Amino acid sequence: MVRPTDKVAARPRGMPPGWTPAEAAATWARSHPPPFSPRALQATLDGDEHDLRRRLRAFLTSHHSLFAPVYNASLPRFRELSLARLVAICRAGEGAGGGSDERFLSVRDFAAGRASRVLAAHEIAGLADGSMATKLTVQFNLFGGTVARLGTATHHDVGGPPGVGAFLDAIDSCREVGCFALTEAAYGNNAVEMETTATFVGGGSGGGSGRGQGREPGWVIHTPRPAAAKLWITNGACHAGWAVVFAQLETGGRREGVHAFLVRIRDAGGQVLRGVTIEDMGVKMGNNGVDNARLTFDHLWAPRTALLDRFSSVSPTGAYFSPIPTPRTRFLAVADQLLSGRLCIAAMILGTAKLVLTISTTYATTRLSVGPSGASDTPLLSYQLQQRALAPLVARTYAANVLNNFVKRRYSAALAAGGSGLSWAAVVALCCTVKPYTVAVAAETVTVCRERVGGAGFLAANRFGDAVGFVHAGMTAEGDNAVLRAKCAGVVVELMGKGQAGRLYEGSGFDWSGAVGGARFSSVSPLPAGDVTSLAGQAAAFAARERHLFAAAAAAIAASAGSRSALYETLMHTHAMVLQRAAVALAERLALAALVAAEAAAASPADRAAWAAIRSLYALDAMARDAPGFLAAGLPPAAVVTLDAAIDKVVRGGGTGCAPSGVGPCLASYVDAFGVGELTMAPIGGDWLAFSAAGTDGELPPGGVARM
Ligand SMILES: Cc1cc2nc3c(=O)[nH]c(=O)nc-3n(C[C@H](O)[C@H](O)[C@H](O)COP(=O)(O)OP(=O)(O)OC[C@H]3O[C@@H](n4cnc5c(N)ncnc54)[C@H](O)[C@@H]3O)c2cc1C
Incomplete structure (x- = not known):
């Protein structure tokens, strides 16, 4: 660790005597004591798995030399470091025999009703290293989760005696590393149309020119042309011995749709198997610790049991059976792991938002700039500009956090x-x-x-570059954001058609907006007059926008439902934007409901006031960002023009029903509740002045930087 700033020698001109970044942070904290308990807020934000989160944070912190970020390294070094970090997490607490009751997470957690454990581990992993977290999500959710869920005993027991689940244990401990090969060069969001084939060949009869000819009955997995190459396959370029390969299943001359197959792609010594070609995708704009690969298959033979056969099976003579009737619905069943994958990605990326807010808010309490006299003696966080920039993002991150908690609970209950x-x-x-x-x-x-x-954010060691890359991977992976919003809105409209959209809000404390007044398909209902700073006014405005957008989406879809081409025209050409906005309106209203629930559950009046301030800021900011959407839903223009002043009041202090000191001055305490702490691991999250004098060539020094 670099030594803390020397109080005399390193004090820049204009800064008061005794000044160090640590002293500046302490001064700020003394003059802005939070009226609420950051630990109580953290308990609500964490929501579940408190012990696991504490243990995993402590593990990452105590293994600083492994988890401290490294920047000036080669591609192979980045990849090996990500793997080493993942392995360390997977094997923590193992006894000499390799067994462990103390694992942080397991592929069995989903079936055991402990999805919360996997998701909590994702969030904490996302704080430490986005590349390692990406490898973790593929190992435990996409690959391991698919083997656990779609596979049966044959697959779970690979490498061990029947009934023990040795393969699942090996995935948990990372002794077997896997990848998930879904995306193809020409088929990303439309993966159901993929071209890779898995053709069943009977013993001796062969399946054409392939290598399966003359072998026992099994599958010939083949990439027919470059458009069908598997692309972006995480863990593929260096580390995976196994792949869950998605391919069009063919047997007896019939195509039965996309199915998942568990195949070896490397032998135990790491040699790529005959019939498999693996190409490294090389340097990316971020996440370079992830070894993404291009995978192709040249008549790779795999045994009949390679088919993950929970939902479909093929007899030794090639007879196909599935209780799921159509190829498209079969695809949805096999690709279901993407659903939990979306929660995993949301959890990891939530960690990133918390991390960068912690870094930038901490820095804003210790970085001094122009004060009333012109001297550099005033913390950035005192500026209106800084507070107005950061505080709404803190409120939105709180909102995203409690929304994630709500959806996690709903997912776990529905899975159970x-x-x-x-x-x-x-x-x-x-x-x-x-x-x-x-x-x-x-x-x-x-x-x-x-x-x-400022410029400090441009230095890699301050972690913003990694965060940009990680967040962009999150936008695209496991369903592009825009495509998912369209899917969400489509499902909601289907539920509306069945009079079941109220199920979206089960357990939220709010009702589905469309049910209000019985107006399921009505368009604009007038917004009840109300003060936009009151909870009632905010709730009414969010409900009106949701109702307005879903009514428009449902009406357009209903009008075109009779014809496939007309429906396509509506979804892709005329009403795509309405669907996007409707999905956002749903998310934002559910998040509002979750914030209101947190506010109601707060244990003390001071904590309740803190939640009220965050809720109000979140709601006002959402209205200001989408003023056209709220205006169209009936929010009076006279209310819209008050939004900016209302936001300023909540941020700077004195807003209705909020902590009197305002969110902005208390921002460091609101951010403290994110619990990032020692995992900040960025020079400007600590004694940045000592770091800048230490000559570490831009790298975090061994042991890190003294925190505040
Ligand atoms: C870091 C990283 C790791 C990954 N790991 C894996 C992995 O392990 N295994 C794996 O199989 N894949 C993996 N992927 C691939 C990822 O799942 C795909 O990139 C993703 O599904 C999108 O596919 P695409 O890139 O082909 O985009 P496309 O489908 O080509 O989409 C491109 C653009 O077109 C738009 N678009 C496409 N279809 C529609 C539509 N219907 N309506 C509106 N707009 C549309 C999208 O919004 C998007 O912006 C990874 C990707 C990244 C970045």
Whole structure:
């Protein structure tokens, strides 16, 4: 660790005697004591798995030499470091025999009703290293989760005796590393149309020219042309021994749709198997610790049991059976792991938003600039500009956090109930809106925070560059944000048609807006007059916007439902933007409901006031950002013009029903509740002056930088 700033020698001119960044942070904290308890707010934000979160944070902190970010390294070094970090997390607490009851997460957690454990681990992992977190999500959710959920005993027991689940154990401990090969060069969001084939060949009869000829019955997995190459396959370029490969299943001359196959792609010594070609995708705009690959197959033979056969099976003679009737619905069943994947991505990216807000707010309490006399003696955080930039993003991150908590609970409950029916459809819509919402909040947060810390944000060691890359991967992976919003809105409209959209709000404390007044398909209902700073006024405005947009979407879809081409025209050409906005309106209203619930559950009046301030700021900011949307839904123009002043009051202090000191001056305490702490691992989150004098060539020094 670099030594803290020397109080005399390093004090820049204009800064008061005794000044150090640590002293500046302490002075700010003394003069802005929070009226609320950051730990109580943190408990609500964390929401679940408190012990796991504490243990994992402590583990990452105590293994600083492994988890401290490194910047000036080669591609191979980045990849090996990401793997080493993942392995360390997976094997923590192992006994000499390799077993562990103390794992941070397991592929069995989903089936055991502990999805919360996997998701909490994702969020904390996202704080430490986006590349490692990306490898983790593929290992535990996409690859491991698919093997656990779509596979049966044959797959779970690979490498061990029957009934023990040795392969699942090996995935948990990272002794077997896997990848998930879905995306193809020409088929990303439209993966159902992929071209990779898995053709069943009977023993001896062969399946044409392939290598399966003359072998026992099995599959020939083949890439017919470059458009069908598997692309972006995380863990593929260096580390995966196994792949879950998605391919069009063909047997007896019939095509039965996309299915998942568990195949080896490297042998135990790491040699790529015959029939598999792996090409490294090389340097990316970020996440360079992730080894993404281009994978192609040349008549790779795999045994009949390679088919993950929970929903479909093929007999030794090639007879196909599935209780799921159509290829498209079969695809949805096999790609279901993408649903939990959306929650995993949202959790990781939420961690990133918390991280950059912690870094930039801490810096803003310690970086001094122009004061009333012209001297550099005033913390950046005292400026209106800084508070107005950061405080709404803190409020939106709180909103995204409690929305994630709500959707996680709904997902876990629906999964435990069997994962089907209309409640499951509602959960699909929720998962498809929480990921884009969280990532969009984080993307803006990263950009604004980088700008608000000035040049320091441009130094890699301050972590904003990594955060940008990670957030952009989150936008695209496991369903592009825009495509997911469209899917969410489509599912909601289907639920509306069945009179079941109320299921979206089950357990939220709010009702579905369309049900208000019984007006399921009506367009604009007049917005009740109300003060936009009151909870009632905010709730009414959010409901009106949601109702307005979904009424428009439902009416357009209903009008074109009779013809496939007309429906396509509506969804893709005339009403795509309405669907996008409707999904955002749903996410934002659900987040408002979750903030209101947190406010109501707060244990002390001071904590309740803190939640009220965050809720009000969040709501006012949302209205200001989408003023046209709220105006169109009936919010009076006279109310819209008051929004800016109302936001200023909540941020600077004195807003209705809020902590009297305002969110802005208390921002460091609101951010403290994110619990990032020692995982900040950025020079400007600590004694940046000592760091700048230490000559570390831009790298975080061994042991890090003294925190405030
Ligand atoms: C870091 C990283 C890791 C990844 N890891 C894996 C992995 O392990 N395994 C794997 O299989 N894949 C992986 N992917 C791939 C990822 O899942 C795909 O990139 C994603 O599904 C999008 O596909 P695409 O890139 O082909 O985009 P496209 O489908 O080509 O989309 C391009 C653009 O067109 C728009 N678009 C496409 N369709 C529509 C539509 N219907 N309506 C409106 N707009 C549309 C999208 O909004 C998008 O902006 C990874 C990607 C990244 C970045």
